[in-house]
Amino acid sequence: MPTRTVAVGSASGLHARPAKIFVEAAAKAPVKVTIRVGEKKPVPAKSMLSVLALGAKKGTEVTLEADGDGADQALDDLAALLARDLDADGV
């Protein structure tokens, strides 16, 4: 299954505004994407509560997984989003 591992780039971690932006983007993806920290249980990337509960901070490595048509493109886009500092302006 296609996977991407990326370090969270947002200064405040995957919380608040960055989490919201990520979850909204994941909900729009054509495939079901999961996210996990290390070897912990993967959770749906479009679940705000689950994503928040990961407790990912800036620099925490998270792994995205998806399967099906367009999975690679969706994962590339979401990984790129996670790597950015979404607390900064211009998003």
Add this chain to the structure above:
Amino acid sequence: MSEVATLTGIGVCAGVTGGPLLRIAAAPALPAPVPVDDVEAEVQRAVAALAEVVADLSRRADRAADETVAEVLRAEALMADDEELRDAVREHVEGGADAPHAVDAAFGAFREMFAEAGGYLAERVADLDDLRDRAVAVLLGLPMPGVPQPGFPYVLAARDLAPADTADLDPEQVLALVTEIGGPTSHTAILARALGLPAVVACPGVLGVTEHTLVLVDGSTGRVEVGVSAASVAAAGALAEAAIDDNAEPGRTADGHAVKLLANVGSVKNVPAADQAHAEGIGLFRTELLFLDRTSEPTRDEQIGAYRDVFRAMAGRRVVIRTLDAGADKPLPFLKQEGEPNPALGIRGLRVARQRPDVLTTQLAAIAAAADDCGADVWVMAPMVSTLTEATAFAAAVHEAGLPKAGVMIEVPAAALRAADLLRAVDFLSIGTNDLSQYTFAADRMCGDLAELLDPWQPALLQLIAICGAAGRDTGKPVGVCGEAAADPLLAPVLAGLGVSSLSMSPRALPGVRAALGRYSYAECRRLADLAVAAPDAAAARKLMG
């Protein structure tokens, strides 16, 4: 007509107003579990309740005037619009729970995870509880917890106010705030001052008042009269109107000794009220509002925007801006201050710069950029300064940023005792009487039972103010008061006599203070000041004014 009862709390924002009292709807209690016959219908009922919560939050977000507020509400809505949550609700219903209990259990699982993670997530537990309460209220047919929006002006009563309650509080509808707990520096107090709403905190009994009872709130004395007539409410309103129409003369004693009358503001939204009260400038521009409820520091540009709005609106006048006053009762998530055994005596105010000098540097740079070409006379002061060393370092940082006027607040007795020394290092002093009381009397500002120790008429407090005033007279440098004491019309002549050269207060208090000052000559003020300092106690000092 039932009898009028009086409740007493701590007044935290001056002004008298009246109206019907409404409470924040309380969180609903979970009823006893009921057996579920139709699982699918019960699941749909729970899911529909969650959807209603999401819809309500989204509507409030659309209505919110402030973009930050709207974003907070949308983030909360997104938390309730969650597939995993709905799945969990379904599982619990299938396991035999009714809709309210299934919703409670589904949020409970996330609550546990959040609490366990600590830090930022632990703070979000309150959001989860709020969402659960909202969904359960919908299921039980009760009003959703939160600030009522009845469509007419009212006095809002609550146990305490959380930022989430007040995010979209409408100052057109809310006349005054009264809370059962809290203190002069609780979120309620900060918000009240920012919005210029009369407010009383630490007021036991207010939650026992029947809804829609007419009450009169006096935000300076802390008195709440319950069961008053419609006529007295109307009279209070008329009095407030009349006070606003008062004269626009600068503050001075009967014989012309100038005492500048300035306004306390929290953002540009308060400037119209300051103008209406004919304030001669801003004596305290609090910058905390911009930092509250933030997990990351506001950017330099964001700060510049907020400061410039106020500076431009006050072109031609003085604006004293206070650097971030965080810590103790105003913890800020991004500073990650945790585990202080005694936060009021810990890292707060200017002391934050010991650990995070970058926050101060960025703020001073933003103030300097905003002040550039704005037309206002911008002065900068630091909160919670204790020593000459701190004052000297702060003044150097202010000047380094390219700002001409640096001052310090006098909130710690050590600083008051050394006022003359401090005035060698800085250009002005501003006495924060609330904290100066707390630290002089070793009495927690949040502790309603100790309110009499925190009376601004306490002679020991006045003596410390006198030391500062004398240092100001000797050096010819300004010494202001910006605490609640400055809003007390009776105290104004005494403060002037103690050598205070400006009084900064909530705009609503300004007309009363202006009128009171004008009734005494400067010689009388000085005589009253001497007598007040010599008085045996606060009551005797206050009695001097008749």
